[in-house]
Amino acid sequence: MSKPTLYGPTFNTYTRSMRMVLAEKAVDYDLVEIDMLGGAHHQPEYKKRHPFERLPAFEHNGFAIYESNAIAHYIDDAFPGPRLAHPHIHRRTRDQQIVEVINSYGYKRIVTDIVVRYFFADKAKGPDTAAIAAAAPEAEHVLAAIQDLMLASDPYLVGRVISFSDLLLAPIIAYFTQFQEGTRAMAKLPKLAHWWLAIQQRPSFTATAPKM
Ligand SMILES: N[C@@H](CCC(=O)N[C@@H](CS)C(=O)NCC(=O)O)C(=O)O
Numbered sequence: 001m002s003k004p005t006l007y008g009p010t011f012n013t014y015t016r017s018m019r020m021v022l023a024e025k026a027v028d029y030d031l032v033e034i035d036m037l038g039g040a041h042h043q044p045e046y047k048k049r050h051p052f053e054r055l056p057a058f059e060h061n062g063f064a065i066y067e068s069n070a071i072a073h074y075i076d077d078a079f080p081g082p083r084l085a086h087p088h089i090h091r092r093t094r095d096q097q098i099v100e101v102i103n104s105y106g107y108k109r110i111v112t113d114i115v116v117r118y119f120f121a122d123k124a125k126g127p128d129t130a131a132i133a134a135a136a137p138e139a140e141h142v143l144a145a146i147q148d149l150m151l152a153s154d155p156y157l158v159g160r161v162i163s164f165s166d167l168l169l170a171p172i173i174a175y176f177t178q179f180q181e182g183t184r185a186m187a188k189l190p191k192l193a194h195w196w197l198a199i200q201q202r203p204s205f206t207a208t209a210p211k212m
Pocket residue numbers: 012013014015036041053054055056066067068069103
């Protein structure tokens with residue numbers, strides 16, 4: 001089977017999630033590093049891959065895809081290896097519900113409103129602590145909602161085996177827990193904290209750690 005290509009920067013959470021999906025399925029692939037900080041995703045060549053100028057993008061056998069959840073499902077369907085789509089309808093539905101919670105509310109509240117404010121703080125003034133403090137309850141609210149959707153005392157978000165939502169959330173929590181707002185939130189959420197311990201053991205997680 002021919003190798004797919006993933007386009008994105010390795011520090012980017014969505015790109016890392018797709019790398020984790022590929023690792024969980026043991027798919028060999030080419031990675032084309034896109035210089036997001038240099039604005040390469042706004043250049044005409046990349047815009048042909050993603051009209052909304054976001055990362056990542058993906059191609060396999062001439063079939064080009066953008067939007068991470070679509071890419072992840074394609075990889076799950078196109079390649080052999082353990083299924084990421086849960087066989088049980090309720091769990092599969094919860095998985096996609098959590099994916100939507102992350103995409104619609106979680107990424108902005110955790111990454112854009114908190115993590116990015118730390119990483120890209122004004123060098124002279126430091127991070128905008130007032131804005132971060134204001135965003136923290138909103139981020140906690142998202143994580144509490146995700147914990148509420150977990151069905152039982154399973155190690156992963158929707159069961160005993162890893163699914164799409166686990167792989168989307170893990171890189172976000174990896175950044176969030178570098179800051180006190182993240183560790184405080186996780187300390188209040190024991191089921192999610194248990195999940196976080198489990199997912200950090202996965203080879204797909206350790207092998208995709210961004211080089212900062
Ligand atoms: N809905 C997209 C979201 C991807 C996304 O927001 N990526 C962010 C980085 S993690 C991005 O491309 N940011 C670049 C920008 O906003 O200029 C997906 O699921 O792939």
